[in-house]
């Protein structure tokens with residue numbers, strides 16, 4: 001490598017650094033833009049409360065910066081309602097088997113045969129009694145006792161008024177098996 005090349009590499013690095021420094025200006029944030037980093041609460045404060053539950057979202061807005069973006073994994077019900085559920089298998093994040101013990105179905109999800117309870121098999125009324133539960137299986141079920149209703153996307157927006165929401169919609173090819 002010639003010294004001219006080394007020089008231009010060093011110059012590029014210095015220019016990049018200057019660019020970043022300029023963008024940061026007087027900002028205390030060491031991000032590329034100098035703006036505060038975005039805080040995304042995935043399912044709310046889901047370490048303590050069931051992911052995507054009212055308490056989880058509420059606590060994220062209280063405990064974190066007021067700029068916090070609330071993240072919701074949108075799943076559709078039979079009647080086209082978008083609800084926030086962390087797992088496509090409802091049995092992994094709710095107590096739905098207690099209400100619909102015979103509701104287990106198999107679908108091909110992205111080509112993989114998946115068995116469980118799925119939101120598309122129920123309408124909003126049928127899901128109104130179902131409660132979210134913690135998804136940390138290693139923890140005692142004592143974290144589950146309260147009723148945590150499923151939240152529709154609109155509920156999250158209107159109840160917690162976050163400055164923004166991150167809606168994740170996985171477009172999966174699902175077919176009944």
Ligand SMILES: *[C@@H]1O[C@H](CO)[C@@H](O)[C@H](O)[C@H]1NC(C)=O
Nearest residue numbers: 087088089091092093135137
């Ligand atoms: C769903 O729950 C089962 C145990 O009930 C677990 O083995 C599996 O890993 C979970 N799946 C996901 C995607 O969390």
Ligand SMILES: *[C@@H]1O[C@H](CO)[C@@H](O)[C@H](O)[C@H]1NC(C)=O
Nearest residue numbers: 078079122123124125126127
């Ligand atoms: C939801 O499903 C139940 C049971 O199948 C049915 O009785 C009810 O009318 C449905 N409600 C709506 C709003 O579609």
